[in-house]
Amino acid sequence: MDSEDEQYLKQRLDELQRDVSKKQKFEPAVAALTSLLRDRYSSASPPLRKSYLTVVSRVATVLKTRYTSPGFWAAGLALFRLALTLVSDPAEKSLLLGYISDAEKVVRQDDEPSALPPPNQGFLFEGHLTVDREPPRPQWLVQESFLASAATLFAAESSANSGRPVTETGGDSQDTANLLQSLIDNLDSVLPPGILDDVRGAPRVPPASKKVVANLPVITITEEKLKKLGEEAECCICKENLVVNDKMQELPCKHTFHPPCLKPWLDEHNSCPICRHELETDDHAYESRKEREREAEEDRKGAANAVRGGEYMYV
Structure with a gap:
């Protein structure tokens, strides 16, 4: 392959990398990339092969962070499988296997038949099986059961310490252990909210305000801005390198991230992944x-x- 062909293919790959970020152009771009891989990859130089893999990785990132349509994932899966047959570097094969695994989960889930309706969840009430499932027990009844179980456990422990057989209280060591574990598992449901915070440490930070997140400015990565950020600029959440036309959401601390990456992060952590600024x-x-x-x-x-x-x- 001569230098002109190499230059043309590099420009074409750059175009496809931009196109896969646009929803209406995603499938045609993936189809064109698949065709180029199949026909031109084997004769490409090592640097150009790296460019191919960069665009394939961009497809994986876009699928993971922006698109949920199973049709898009199916197109990506075909691309990843073809690329896996062409690359020889172990690290690249490992990367593609990860992409294939993620895509297969989405495509397989779409192919699975819809789940069967759940069996009758009714309960026996005055000798008749109801249609509706049993309602949750009222809080006072849960607390009453909790206190009764605690009293039983205390009586069993007292009997053991006084030298009397534990079986006199109607239980053994295994029953006592099971009862104790049950009490521990249900502490949150019977004790007032917040009462365990002092024991367990500081409470979890609530998620960021939806209104605050919705009003965060969204900026578009231009060629000029990308040059200022440098070639290694990335979204610190998904760890993917930024490209021209990427949409980035800016926090008050001026750090930016892909909007689909940022929202789940703020729901879970409510702080900037870089400087820990809290919203x-x-x-x-x-x-x-x-x-x-x-x-x-x-x-x-x-x-x-x-x-x-x-x-x-x-x-």
Whole structure:
């Protein structure tokens, strides 16, 4: 393959890399890339082969972060399987196997027949089997059962310590262990919310406010901006390199990420993956506690400064 062909194919691959980021052009771009792989990959130079793999990886990233249609995933799966037959580098084969595994899960799920209707979940009420499933027990009944179980466990333990056989209380060591585990598993359902926070440590940070996330600015990566960021610029959540026309959502700390990557991250962690800047939440109790802690910290710093100022006066 001469240099002109190489240059043409490199430009074509760059175009396809941009096209797969546009939903209406995704399938035609994947089809064109599949054709190029099949017909031209074997005669390509090593640098051009790397370009092929870069575009294939971009297809995988776009599928993972933007598109959910099984048809798109099926097209990607065919591309990944073809690429796997052509590459020889073990690292590239491992990468493609991961892409194939992800795509097969989506395509297989779409091919599976719909689940059968669940069996009758009714319960016996006054001698008749109801149609509806049994309603949840009221909280007072759950707490009453919890206290009764605790009393049983305490009686069994007391009998064991006093030298009487545990069987006098109607249980053995295995029953006691099972009962204790059941009590531990159900602490959250019978105790008031928040009562275990002091034991378990700080409560989980609530997710970011949906309104705050929706109002975060979205910027488009241009060639000029990509040059400033550098060739290795990436979304720090999905670890994929940025390309021209990528949409990026900007946090107040000015760090940017793919919108489909950022939302789940903020729901789970509510902080910037880079600098840990925390966004506002919809949990008023949590926000009030943060404000009190902030004011207490400022008061503490003020008192410390005042003490240091007094020490300087007497030096």
